[in-house]
Amino acid sequence: MKRPYAYIAGTGRGVPSKVLRNSDFASLGLETDDEWITSRTGIRERHIGTDTENLTWMSVKAARQAMSRAGVSAGELDLIVLGTVSPDHLLPSTAVEVQAALGAGRAAAFDLVAACSGYVYGITVAENMIQAGSAETVLVIGGEKLSSIVNWKDRSTCVLFGDGAGACVLRRSRSGAKGILSTYMRSDGNLARLLWRPAGGGASPATEAAIADGSYWIHMAGREVFKHAVRSMSEAYDRALDLAKITSSQVDLLIPHQANLRIIEATAKHAGLGMERVFVNVDRYGNTSAGSIAIALDEAIEQGRVKEGMTVALVAFGAGFTWGSVVVRF
Ligand SMILES: CC(C)(COP(=O)(O)OP(=O)(O)OC[C@H]1O[C@@H](n2cnc3c(N)ncnc32)[C@H](O)[C@@H]1OP(=O)(O)O)[C@@H](O)C(=O)NCCC(=O)NCCS
Numbered sequence: 001m002k003r004p005y006a007y008i009a010g011t012g013r014g015v016p017s018k019v020l021r022n023s024d025f026a027s028l029g030l031e032t033d034d035e036w037i038t039s040r041t042g043i044r045e046r047h048i049g050t051d052t053e054n055l056t057w058m059s060v061k062a063a064r065q066a067m068s069r070a071g072v073s074a075g076e077l078d079l080i081v082l083g084t085v086s087p088d089h090l091l092p093s094t095a096v097e098v099q100a101a102l103g104a105g106r107a108a109a110f111d112l113v114a115a116c117s118g119y120v121y122g123i124t125v126a127e128n129m130i131q132a133g134s135a136e137t138v139l140v141i142g143g144e145k146l147s148s149i150v151n152w153k154d155r156s157t158c159v160l161f162g163d164g165a166g167a168c169v170l171r172r173s174r175s176g177a178k179g180i181l182s183t184y185m186r187s188d189g190n191l192a193r194l195l196w197r198p199a200g201g202g203a204s205p206a207t208e209a210a211i212a213d214g215s216y217w218i219h220m221a222g223r224e225v226f227k228h229a230v231r232s233m234s235e236a237y238d239r240a241l242d243l244a245k246i247t248s249s250q251v252d253l254l255i256p257h258q259a260n261l262r263i264i265e266a267t268a269k270h271a272g273l274g275m276e277r278v279f280v281n282v283d284r285y286g287n288t289s290a291g292s293i294a295i296a297l298d299e300a301i302e303q304g305r306v307k308e309g310m311t312v313a314l315v316a317f318g319a320g321f322t323w324g325s326v327v328v329r330f
Pocket of ligand 1: 031032033036037040041116155156157159220221222223224225226229259260263287317318319
């Protein structure tokens with residue numbers, strides 16, 4: 001049997017209502033300004049969840065929309081895969097909380113930790129399980145409440161991130177035309193400490209000292225991460241096209257991970273794509289990590305940027321480092 005084994009039957013997103021603009025950081029006591037953030041990142045605002053708008057809430061909202069558009073009921077789900085690095089609880093997974101909230105009684109559910117590549121990794125795992133015959137219908141979610149793990153006193157990180165979730169329903173392909181044409185995943189743990197949370201896990205538990213010295217929150221070597229992001233996303237794009245046996249001229253839309261407009265532009269340049277063939281919403285969301293491509297794909301479909309017959313490349317990069325790509329025909 002040849003690809004496509006699975007297709008995207010519906011997408012959705014769940015985004016908290018509160019918007020934090022660049023100009024709002026001054027009132028939080030941070031020495032930063034709109035010009036610095038916009039010129040280096042392209043980010044103008046991001047959404048921030050409240051206590052009730054947690055990851056489960058965002059994920060369930062995204063999932064219900066995706067399931068309704070796919071015409072799939074909760075009872076039809078065989079599996080829920082949720083990419084995140086900011087789960088509502090460390091035990092158990094947020095995926096099981098989503099499973100319970102949806103009433104998806106037949107579904108297995110687990111979280112997948114691949115940082116900003118979580119959604120692309122999730123789609124890859126889901127497609128492989130469909131190919132293997134162990135699932136027919138899978139809900140893939142990428143989402144984060146990064147506002148709960150950033151250091152709001154560290155201007156070099158907190159301005160970059162935001163909250164939000166997106167979802168898709170993957171189903172076994174019945175016809176040969178549309179669906180996933182290729183997937184690609186890589187990682188390099190040698191670079192783990194360029195973007196990480198030093199404390200909070202088993203190796204260095206959450207203590208008052210860890211919170212006081214900031215090691216509990218996200219740490220990032222921005223410039224190093226930037227270089228690797230461009231290199232890895234370019235490689236992931238090339239590999240996805242090779243594996244799908246297509247060229248860049250056949251890509252209707254590139255949906256890259258939305259971390260930084262300059263990284264997106266560099267990836268587009270490598271791909272030889274004009275920005276009119278690249279989806280960008282980092283200005284309105286910031287970096288929502290695993291939520292990023294999931295939200296962007298849903299918006300792209302809603303805005304009519306993705307139509308039936310189009311070929312779309314999803315390209316991700318994140319902490320780990322992890323990177324990967326998926327080519328889908330709609
Ligand atoms: C973070 C990033 C925007 C910083 O841009 P940069 O041009 O590399 O800036 P630098 O790190 O050289 O910092 C320059 C100065 O700005 C300061 N600065 C950092 N954050 C600031 C902020 N929010 N506002 C104002 N100044 C800030 C720094 O303290 C530094 O000051 P110094 O020179 O006096 O030490 C950039 O490196 C980046 O986008 N990296 C990738 C991050 C990313 O996308 N991560 C997720 C990947 S999944």
